[in-house]
Amino acid sequence: MDRQLFLRIHPNDNVLVALQDLAPGTEISFEDKRFLVVSGVKAKHKFTLEPLDEGDEIRMYGVLVGKTRMPLPQGETITTQNIYHAANPFTLGERKLDWKQPDVSAFTNRTFLGYHRTNGTVGTANYWLVIPLVFCENRNVLVMKRALEEKLGYRKRSRDYEPEVDRLISLYQEGATIADILSADIEIDREQEEGSRLFESVDGVNFLNHEMGCGGTRIDSDALCGLLAGYITHPNVAGATVLSLGCQHAQASILRAEIEKRDPNFDRPLYIFEQQLMGTETNLLQQALKHTFAGLMKANEQRRAPAPLDKLCIGLECGGSDGFSGISANPALGYVSDMLVAMGGSVILSEFPELCGVEQELSDRCVDESKALRFMELMKSYNAKAEADGSGFYANPSPGNIRDGLITDAIKSAGAAKKGGTSPVVDVVDYPGVANTPGLNLLCTPGNDVESTTAEVAAGANVVLFTTGLGTPTGNPIAPVIKLATNTKLFERMPDIIDINCGTIIEGTETIEQNAHRILEFVIQVASGITQPKAVRLGQDDFIPWRRGVSL
Known part of the structure; x- marks a missing residue:
């Protein structure tokens, strides 16, 4: 045909x-x-x-x-x-809460194997975090990374390119010219497995770096504390080590208060070390290493156990979008979203600059007027701030978006919003809040892929579904990011970063419903620790906090 x-x-x-x-x-x-x-x-x-x-x-x-x-x-x-x-204006309208729930009988009584936390949440992974409260501690975090990662068996050896460099050095020492170097065949067999883990039930020790915590606005440093608290209390995290200098805006007391807001009975190991109180760097790092090792021993006691699918909270993302995004992968995610909502789970739709033009529909779908007004207020204030700084939502499409058919922000947004399906909006949350209410949640974030993914995970997403038409390697330190191609050419061209092909919808070999069922089956395998998405295999641990200035 x-x-x-x-x-x-x-x-x-x-x-x-x-x-x-x-x-x-x-x-x-x-x-x-x-x-x-x-x-x-x-x-x-x-x-x-x-x-x-x-x-x-x-x-x-x-x-x-x-x-x-x-x-x-x-x-x-x-x-x-x-x-x-151009986009239509929007006003407070009537509630439009009727929606056709999809048939979820194929997933009735299905479970995933997750880590059950005492606050009732369930993790799809079990990580330990090492976090700096301020950029001044980034170096010490990296020192801990070098000390712990390989020794504990968490270094991803498939990422190492040292053998290639060794080969180039050898060629140079043998007298190779620049032309010889550029034409040399230096393909090295790197298909090695990760080292044997010392702590089998701990999926990894992840080390986060950032450029915030001091020197900026107090609003940004407070938001950073809220974001980090979202990671520390996340169901995929068993515990955390936090390094503080002591004099920065982002104080440990603010972090603790943000943790208590998210989990008043927080009982996972948390070790906070302040360098200016502890004196020497040696003392700081020795204490941090000892406590981290002890915390890992505690985290290793955790075991996976069956959990219902309503314990899933899925973040919905798109990046490197193309002209097929809104008719293949994004609608497929929308169907997955509706299925999960029908089963009592949670989904998060973010990237507010990419909801420009569909505000009326989404505000009408809010379960009450207060949430509709909240959404409209966030959209208007965000766009006004962007325009005041010379770049409104209209400037969101990237050169890659435009080259592949998304030539206005409203075209991009109308397709991006399809990820959210058709169910009512149960909550509207500003960054860096928690957005895991059962149902569809709207979370105010930029359209920037990594900033938005970082925020969705802090808000509670224990799995992220990420559609792309051009290809992007984006991942996250604690939540598995599953990459979905909008077209088959991309799926075949970049198999090292793409997990699922939605181009079958364009080709007519699979319906949106069939594709969505295949996606949800894959999510269950990933959430159970049976399958690793490509971003996890590559160690693509992207983490960028959002400065509340303009980022589209």
């Missing part, structure tokens, strides 16, 4: 999406319309379904996503040169 050439996403749309490259003069037959492609359309890009005048609206996903800069003939490709970003 020939693949479909194009798609109209919503009955009210006046543009079509090319599913394949369409040469100039390609005949388009759609409903009662017959016309020719004017300029040629690359796959993932859009072309007009009808002639448009200057200032006319461009509609996709049933919403306003742009306006024309000039008259456009029928069959013309839309570009950044001939349209510009």
